[in-house]
Amino acid sequence: MIIIAEKLNGAIPSCAKAIAARDEAYIKDMAVKQAESGAAFLDVHASVKDNELDVLKWMIDTVQSVTDCPIAVDSSDVNVIIEALPFCKRPGMFNSVNGSSHKIDAAFPILAKPEYSEWHVMALLEGENSIAKTAAERIEVFESIMSKAKQYGIADNRIHIDPLIEMLCTTDDEEGISMVLEIMRHIKTNYPKVHISGAISNISFNLPARKFVNQAFAAVAIQAGMDSAVMDPLSEDLRAVIYAAEAMAGLDDFCAEYMAAYREGIFGAKK
């Protein structure tokens, strides 16, 4: 599982407070904790109304002062991301584009440049103006993104697809999460090198005891091909379920990695 650590995000109240106070200690501490807990990327999202680029630069500089963990530069504004890429000392993740051509046509030419050839990119299966409501529509968005990626020479293994994980509590059509699973299986079958990703905790929005919903979703999604996730790497129980689910998906012979993770104290340690 490629973990994109989610805790450096101004949408989280404690992080927003740290950003407002330019509290370097908070940012550093969270960066180190997440990096040491198995993050492949540290997502950095300012989530501020004014001076987003300045805040992003301060966050990125602060993170890079304490860890070499690659950064996922996160903004809803594709141009802010593009301007922030040079702040990063090493290849990270462009987070994110979607099916809209203005984002793709801004981002992909940059990612096609030799100096950004090791960067990954997160692509959400949103359409130009709306969220597609069926698997077929989202797969259409996916195929259009892949077509553009091919055109720009962006390799499949640099691409992480977020099929849009929506909250379970509004599901009323007897289908459960079958739409998301269908998209995941389509990608896994047709583009085995593309990473299948998404924000795990979205599934449990507005529900109590969210950790159990997140755990159940991770297990089912991994079986369908998910191999990347925006998540909290500090959640030991979720990490444990992910290791177990990977073994069930045939990705961990004799549970060697599960047992190594347990021995290393990644999960299951006595509290």
Added chain:
Amino acid sequence: MIIIAEKLNGAIPSCAKAIAARDEAYIKDMAVKQAESGAAFLDVHASVKDNELDVLKWMIDTVQSVTDCPIAVDSSDVNVIIEALPFCKRPGMFNSVNGSSHKIDAAFPILAKPEYSEWHVMALLEGENSIAKTAAERIEVFESIMSKAKQYGIADNRIHIDPLIEMLCTTDDEEGISMVLEIMRHIKTNYPKVHISGAISNISFNLPARKFVNQAFAAVAIQAGMDSAVMDPLSEDLRAVIYAAEAMAGLDDFCAEYMAAYREGIFGAKK
């Protein structure tokens, strides 16, 4: 999820001790606890070398003195089960038969009788002399059991199939649990009224931090059609993951049952 509660079993050391001492309080307490925690059946397994039928009778009588929860009469000896059925005051579960004709031909004529028409039966997908090693072989055993059930007029919704859940830690073929999932999907597709069951905790045998492996398995198996399980109903975290997984499988519109279970304190209560 139809919960077949597993804790009244002489193979569990504390229960074996209670059986040896004819400790009625232990049996009663465990029966009540499991019944109150959502068990649909209380499995009763003597697991003793001598006087199995006498011990089974004592256990069944003791259980029935405190709860009306139906009993799953459990023995590896099909004739012991048949002799114990009359001890039960109400319809329960015959646990178990398998693909061997001596078990089927002993059990099914009894289960076909009007006085046992409300009994359920657990059938393991073991062959006559060995454990089938492929999905195709186990499905063959399944089809032979269903053919016999049809012959004796045992309705599909009385039948619980255990596809044989084996320990994950010996899995080395890059397939993970795909064989078991394939069998589950075959049953769900072809016999939608047959219950798909099994002993959840078998999956985590010989692994540390077993609860996470059990949780991941339950989530994935429910997605594949599992709707019955031999398990510990006292395990709140597993119950929570099961409720969440059922919602993801489209069995709980708007997560109403998940939220009701949370409100009732079935899981997620502050410790």
